[in-house]
Amino acid sequence: MADVIQMPGVTEQLKLIAGLRWNMLKNNLQRKNNRWDLIGMILAAAGGAVVVVGLCVAFYAGAYFFLTTGRASWMPLLYWAIFLWWQVIPILVAGFGANFEFRNLLRFPLSLRAFYILGLGYGFADFAAVSSLCWIASMLVAAAVGRVQLLPVMMVASLLFVLVNVTLERLIGSWLEKIFAKRRARELLVGLFVLSMVSMNFLNLAMQHWGGRGSRPRILHLVAYFSWLPGSLAGNAVAAASDADTQSLVLTVGGLLVWLGAASGLLWIRYRAQYLGEELSESAAPSAGKRGPRRRSVSLGLPGFLSPPVAGVMRKEFHYLTRNGFSFLALIIPPIMVIFFTMEFAGNNSQIREHGLPPQFFFPAAMAYLILILLSPAYNSFAFEGHGIQSYFMAPVRMRDVLVGKNLFLVSVVAVELVISLGVLVWRIGFPGLPLFLSTITAAAFAVMGQLAIANWSALSFPKKMEIGKMKGQRNSGVAVWTAFGVQILIGGIATIVLLAGRWSGNPWLPVVVFAGLTAAALGGYVASLDPLSVLAERKKELLIETLCR
Amino acid sequence: MNGIAIRTEQLTRRFGALTAVDSVDLRVSAGQFFGFLGPNGAGKSTTIKMLTGLLAPSSGRMELLGLDFQRNPIDVKRQIGVVPEGMGLFERLTGSEYLHFVGRMYGLDGATTEKRAGELLEFMQLADREKTLIADYSHGMQKKLALAAAVIHGPRILFLDEPFEGVDALAAGALKALLGRMTERGVTIFLTSHVLEIVERLCSHVAIIHQGRLVAQGSLEELRAGIPGDEGEKKTLEQIFLSIVGQSGGEQARLEELTWLT
Numbered sequence: 001m002a003d004v005i006q007m008p009g010v011t012e013q014l015k016l017i018a019g020l021r022w023n024m025l026k027n028n029l030q031r032k033n034n035r036w037d038l039i040g041m042i043l044a045a046a047g048g049a050v051v052v053v054g055l056c057v058a059f060y061a062g063a064y065f066f067l068t069t070g071r072a073s074w075m076p077l078l079y080w081a082i083f084l085w086w087q088v089i090p091i092l093v094a095g096f097g098a099n100f101e102f103r104n105l106l107r108f109p110l111s112l113r114a115f116y117i118l119g120l121g122y123g124f125a126d127f128a129a130v131s132s133l134c135w136i137a138s139m140l141v142a143a144a145v146g147r148v149q150l151l152p153v154m155m156v157a158s159l160l161f162v163l164v165n166v167t168l169e170r171l172i173g174s175w176l177e178k179i180f181a182k183r184r185a186r187e188l189l190v191g192l193f194v195l196s197m198v199s200m201n202f203l204n205l206a207m208q209h210w211g212g213r214g215s216r217p218r219i220l221h222l223v224a225y226f227s228w229l230p231g232s233l234a235g236n237a238v239a240a241a242s243d244a245d246t247q248s249l250v251l252t253v254g255g256l257l258v259w260l261g262a263a264s265g266l267l268w269i270r271y272r273a274q275y276l277g278e279e280l281s282e283s284a285a286p287s288a289g290k291r292g293p294r295r296r297s298v299s300l301g302l303p304g305f306l307s308p309p310v311a312g313v314m315r316k317e318f319h320y321l322t323r324n325g326f327s328f329l330a331l332i333i334p335p336i337m338v339i340f341f342t343m344e345f346a347g348n349n350s351q352i353r354e355h356g357l358p359p360q361f362f363f364p365a366a367m368a369y370l371i372l373i374l375l376s377p378a379y380n381s382f383a384f385e386g387h388g389i390q391s392y393f394m395a396p397v398r399m400r401d402v403l404v405g406k407n408l409f410l411v412s413v414v415a416v417e418l419v420i421s422l423g424v425l426v427w428r429i430g431f432p433g434l435p436l437f438l439s440t441i442t443a444a445a446f447a448v449m450g451q452l453a454i455a456n457w458s459a460l461s462f463p464k465k466m467e468i469g470k471m472k473g474q475r476n477s478g479v480a481v482w483t484a485f486g487v488q489i490l491i492g493g494i495a496t497i498v499l500l501a502g503r504w505s506g507n508p509w510l511p512v513v514v515f516a517g518l519t520a521a522a523l524g525g526y527v528a529s530l531d532p533l534s535v536l537a538e539r540k541k542e543l544l545i546e547t548l549c550r
Numbered sequence: 551m552n553g554i555a556i557r558t559e560q561l562t563r564r565f566g567a568l569t570a571v572d573s574v575d576l577r578v579s580a581g582q583f584f585g586f587l588g589p590n591g592a593g594k595s596t597t598i599k600m601l602t603g604l605l606a607p608s609s610g611r612m613e614l615l616g617l618d619f620q621r622n623p624i625d626v627k628r629q630i631g632v633v634p635e636g637m638g639l640f641e642r643l644t645g646s647e648y649l650h651f652v653g654r655m656y657g658l659d660g661a662t663t664e665k666r667a668g669e670l671l672e673f674m675q676l677a678d679r680e681k682t683l684i685a686d687y688s689h690g691m692q693k694k695l696a697l698a699a700a701v702i703h704g705p706r707i708l709f710l711d712e713p714f715e716g717v718d719a720l721a722a723g724a725l726k727a728l729l730g731r732m733t734e735r736g737v738t739i740f741l742t743s744h745v746l747e748i749v750e751r752l753c754s755h756v757a758i759i760h761q762g763r764l765v766a767q768g769s770l771e772e773l774r775a776g777i778p779g780d781e782g783e784k785k786t787l788e789q790i791f792l793s794i795v796g797q798s799g800g801e802q803a804r805l806e807e808l809t810w811l812t
Binding site: 312389395 | 627637652
């Protein structure tokens with residue numbers, strides 16, 4: 001008989017988990033790299049806090065305005081904004097709510113009830129929930145200041161809205177966790193998700209196309225069909241109270257209760273399945289003798305002058321790219337975005353001419369955008385290596401060969417992307433003239449070459465492990481992010497000055513000459529950096545292995 | 551046996567205040583099947599990591615095949631093969647792609663790499679999975695692939711960290727035969743394993759590390775001779791190991807303290 005006499009209560013368990021997380025954070029800070037990372041995170045959190053507080057003011061102002069000017073029927077807009085934020089942001093930030101630590105609690109003798117409550121507790125602990133609660137509180141304060149008689153109803157509606165949201169978010173998270181437990185499903189769905197996020201950029205264009213001008217856009221008629229969803233129900237409850245419409249009030253509050261009951265019931269079923277030992281891990285490997293799925297072997301033709309290690313690294317990078325849905329999509333997205341920008345600003349709906357900006361602005365701007373997107377991964381270029389990082393240090397090669405292989409592959413990819421995007425630009429807005437065309441190309445070459453050495457330094461000094469097909473915790477080190485940000489601003493600034501100098505001097509060939517010189521200097525700097533970076537890699541190998549093999 | 555394959559002098563590695571490996575002097579002759587043993591946390595993996603270039607020593611010297619490791623790391627690495635802790639695989643490559651990558655990293659030409667990769671995959675019974683991602687391999691299959699990668703360039707010293715862990719008995723038998731052949735051809739094998747029966751069956755020489763210090767080194771016969779006991783009784787490696795690193799009676803006394811459990 002075990003000696004456990006009394007199980008700790010839910011509050012005690014929450015305290016234990018909070019203590020566990022605090023100890024993990026504290027122990028993590030004993031490493032210098034993690035301290036730098038923390039500083040990066042604190043800066044990012046400060047930025048996030050500014051946004052949240054700023055939006056608190058906006059929600060307060062919005063609610064105050066709607067409630068005091070007889071526009072309470074617009075309140076659903078505010079609740080809808082919070083509803084979407086609360087449900088979508090955890091998917092983006094927290095990686096579909098797959099909370100390994102939470103499921104780990106099942107090792108302990110918890111009751112199903114305690115497990116359920118702890119699950120909800122975790123739901124309140126993410127950024128989306130905390131910010132949403134702040135905004136709802138702001139709206140309640142606005143009600144208290146503007147129309148205090150609405151406060152009780154608004155408190156009830158908001159409370160139900162909060163409970164529905166947290167339950168729904170956990171429910172969606174737990175279902176996604178189940179689906180995403182399989183690697184193939186995970187990679188496929190993450191790819192589709194990213195693509196759908198990108199395609200949202202075309203919403204504005206779609207609305208311009210189908211929305212009509214001068215009258216109420218037809219797309220807004222769709223909103224009426226969403227009146228049964230929590231955002232509308234909570235807002236309409238407040239509106240009904242404002243209009244003293246008891247029947248609507250009962251219906252909307254009842255609707256929220258139905259949502260809460262249904263979501264709670266479904267979440268209970270999901271958690272019960274987990275509680276009873278649902279298996280979420282990858283299925284067992286296929287038995288020996290049975291053939292695994294055949295993959296078409298794609299060969300990468302590489303020039304013969306490359307040394308075997310450089311060619312080996314390039315080939316490996318190619319295979320990794322083709323099997324990393326996220327990175328692969330990152331290549332498709334830039335040309336799509338170039339099409340989007342040209343449709344938005346240089347097509348039939350051109351706003352650029354309305355604002356007097358020359359269409360040629362797009363050439364350097366689009367290239368800057370592409371390089372910003374495509375070069376960012378270089379600042380953490382070992383992210384996906386995992387245990388494979390050891391191969392580089394066990395093999396009889398210097399890190400310069402590995403870096404050259406990685407950089408050559410990246411430059412090849414960027415070159416292909418630039419060619420495609422330049423083709424799209426010429427097709428959409430015409431050839432800008434040889435000087436500007438060459439300026440754009442040489443500026444791009446400078447922007448790439450100017451970053452590679454620093455990106456390599458960042459990748460060796462501040463590595464952060466990432467896993468293909470996962471979204472949770474997939475971020476670069478804070479220092480790497482800020483380094484990339486700083487370098488890109490600097491290079492962007494230099495490029496802008498050079499381009500403007502060409503314009504002011506009246507010599508359109510000046511930027512071409514200057515950028516060519518800068519590119520040559522950057523190339524020299526890059527070559528000179530390879531040996532010191534090899535020495536740095538030797539010094540940092542323990543950090544790299546420890547971080548990436550974790 | 552021709553010469554010394556591995557020699558360390560006062561090899562030391564510190565992690566802050568902790569000395570994980572403390573002044574270790576190893577001597578491994580060429581062509582030996584050498585077992586490197588020790589309890590958990592004794593310093594085995596740290597030593598292997600230093601000997602294979604994955605970790606820099608705090609002090610001391612390492613000489614492999616007569617070459618100073620610190621001065622000639624690339625030349626030394628050309629001569630050695632490693633199955634490291636964690637196996638060091640790129641999980642998003644297929645088995646054949648990974649072997650191709652490793653072959654090229656060791657400077658083999660494309661045709662040789664292709665030929666050897668095919669033969670090794672066949673030998674390791676992975677040929678029917680050559681197009682399967684390593685991420686989809688079972689643990690044992692990954693181990694076999696890591697071993698294939700460690701030998702593709704024909705190394706003269708092979709470092710194996712728990713090579714048989716997770717490998718089925720059938721494949722383990724074939725691997726042992728392969729390793730035996732390699733030592734006959736003069737390849738030195740440096741192996742760590744917690745399964746003492748395997749070490750006893752395969753290795754001719756053994757070193758034992760305990761709390762970072764080398765506490766025994768020699769052939770199995772030499773080690774047996776150094777252990778007190780009945781004349782004529784052939785002691786197993788487990789008995790030798792326990793008599794060297796185990797605090798005899800200590801565990802029993804501590805066990806008695808767990809009255810609430812026993």
